[in-house]
Amino acid sequence: ALTGDTIKFSKSGRLLDGQHRLDGCDGQKKPIISHVVFGLDDEVFDILDQTMKRTPTHILALCGVPNAGVVAGAVRWARVLQERRRGESSTGLTARDIRKAVQGPMKNLPEWATPAIKIAQAYKQPATLICALLFLISKHSRAVAVDFAHEWAVGARTGRNQNFDVFQERLNTIRHKSGAKVNRVVNAALAVQLFNTWNASHRASARTFVWKQEWPFPALQLDGPAYAKALKDKRVTEGGLVAEMARVLDALHKRSDADGNTQIAYPKLAAKAGVDKRHVPDLMAEARKQGLVHQVKAAD
Numbered sequence: 001a002l003t004g005d006t007i008k009f010s011k012s013g014r015l016l017d018g019q020h021r022l023d024g025c026d027g028q029k030k031p032i033i034s035h036v037v038f039g040l041d042d043e044v045f046d047i048l049d050q051t052m053k054r055t056p057t058h059i060l061a062l063c064g065v066p067n068a069g070v071v072a073g074a075v076r077w078a079r080v081l082q083e084r085r086r087g088e089s090s091t092g093l094t095a096r097d098i099r100k101a102v103q104g105p106m107k108n109l110p111e112w113a114t115p116a117i118k119i120a121q122a123y124k125q126p127a128t129l130i131c132a133l134l135f136l137i138s139k140h141s142r143a144v145a146v147d148f149a150h151e152w153a154v155g156a157r158t159g160r161n162q163n164f165d166v167f168q169e170r171l172n173t174i175r176h177k178s179g180a181k182v183n184r185v186v187n188a189a190l191a192v193q194l195f196n197t198w199n200a201s202h203r204a205s206a207r208t209f210v211w212k213q214e215w216p217f218p219a220l221q222l223d224g225p226a227y228a229k230a231l232k233d234k235r236v237t238e239g240g241l242v243a244e245m246a247r248v249l250d251a252l253h254k255r256s257d258a259d260g261n262t263q264i265a266y267p268k269l270a271a272k273a274g275v276d277k278r279h280v281p282d283l284m285a286e287a288r289k290q291g292l293v294h295q296v297k298a299a300d
Helices: 020-026 041-049 056-064 067-083 093-103 108-121 127-140 142-154 157-176 186-198 224-232 243-254 266-273 278-287
Strands: 006-010 015-017 035-040
Touching: 015 020, 020 224, 035 093, 035 108, 035 224, 056 067, 056 093, 067 093, 067 127, 093 108, 108 127, 108 142, 127 142, 142 157, 142 186, 157 186, 186 224, 243 266, 266 278
Parallel strands: 006 035
Antiparallel strands: 006 015
């Protein structure tokens, strides 16, 4: 029936809306009568609705992006990992933001979907997370990203590659304790720790893969030798004492008086330590919990 709904074409001749109706027309080999609009901007296709609202996956698929579902989720995870968020939600990315990212600064991200899917299928990992992780590593070194993905998927479990098995055992332990579920953000934090230790050629232990929601999200340590030296010098520990805490403690020590006391405001401490000021309260709380500092808050 002639409902008033339009079939829409862009200025470049691209079909923006009406695909299902035209597919039906072709399948039945019968003509239909419809209003048609020509000359729309190509940009508007990602805000048009059909029977269901177009998802980022649908939009990327229309753009010809392979593994569109994995890629769309990986864009969000890349934002989480880059900004070191404690939660995956509230990334603030719209479907259009995701499309523009894939067509712009993240244009190389889709190539990491295939190795991510292989790892996901073999080790029950979120393909979207692994794709984002590989992409961010590749921005620093494509060779390292390729090597990391290959060794994780099919590498012999010797040397630093044993970290993959230790990581998997840790996740299995968490699943057993939590009713077969691993919090997605915890999984992401431990995956970052996996890369950091692997890239530093550091043999991980079970306590390596520890992260709590109240801790700052771990950063990718792309300089493997530097991170290995930090581990060797005990400036960071495998799990609980993150690198940021070490920098905070170092900043406190450098400003301490003869009695070992330091008076400094959190914002200034963050600046001196080179950490995000939002992380300082949690870092100090963890330092107190571990008995590394005794904190006295002034009345004013």
